[in-house]
């Protein structure tokens with residue numbers, strides 16, 4: 001694994017900024033300061049999007065974090081200067097068993113323990129069932145589903161050895177209900193939701209909690225990347241939601257921080273939805 005020293009400028013939109021219901025960045029930070037003090041987290045897919053937001057929020061609340069990704073972060077430009085000492089970056093391709101072993105060694109070497117694993121890395125592929133190639137199907141399954149399996153398996157031992165931990169798996173609303181053009185993605189996200197519960201049942205006796213997060217549509221580069229760079233107009237989607245707005249990475253980071261903290265000490269094997277109300281209705285909604 002190669003290593004990059006954290007550094008760089010404050011990200012566009014600071015951690016915790018505008019988290020609905022979590023207070024403003026300033027007030028929220030002050031109220032929650034130290035909630036994760038003493039905890040060590042490993043976040044996958046942390047170079048951008050929701051992973052980067054999760055790293056900022058976890059560090060803001062006092063955790064030390066090994067931020068990992070298969071690519072170099074955008075200059076780790078997501079870190080406010082005061083968080084730099086609490087965050088390290090390491091390369092981790094979540095599909096590699098060998099690299100998972102290296103990342104676990106690294107987090108123990110760097111911070112001495114592992115309390116929180118955020119299985120966030122994911123890829124999206126749009127295509128009808130008939131047009132989805134086996135290569136594309138397996139790529140999505142391998143990153144999203146196999147990557148989550150390998151991560152949970154690698155984290156269990158170090159967490160057991162220190163008396164427990166929290167594993168947070170990024171599923172999706174496509175892990176709760178289907179959407180056309182998303183066969184591979186939906187399969188992978190249902191699988192994550194299912195294996196989260198198996199892991200919760202097996203690991204609960206060791207003090208390890210395992211939960212899944214189910215975001216709705218969140219404003220990150222994931223969708224445009226899956227569309228070959230095309231930026232779709234998301235306004236028509238937003239208009240269908242109860243909250244009339246697309247989510248932000250910080251909205252999911254707030255939920256990650258809750259599940260990482262002892263505030264969620266009695267939550268395991270559960271599904272945490274943050275979707276603006278997307279799954280509150282069904283196709284027979286007569287108002288459109």
Ligand SMILES: NC(=O)c1ccc[n+]([C@@H]2O[C@H](COP(=O)([O-])OP(=O)(O)OC[C@H]3O[C@@H](n4cnc5c(N)ncnc54)[C@H](O)[C@@H]3O)[C@@H](O)[C@H]2O)c1
Nearest residue numbers: 045047049050070093094120121122172215217218220222
């Ligand atoms: N954005 C959304 O609307 C949305 C909705 C529901 C769920 N999710 C899920 O949330 C998670 C984060 O999504 P995002 O929107 O921030 O996506 P993103 O595309 O902005 O970021 C994903 C990150 O994962 C990394 N990655 C890809 N393959 C990897 C691999 N093999 N190993 C390690 N890292 C790898 C990428 O380099 C990237 O930094 C994903 O699991 C995604 O499926 C996203």
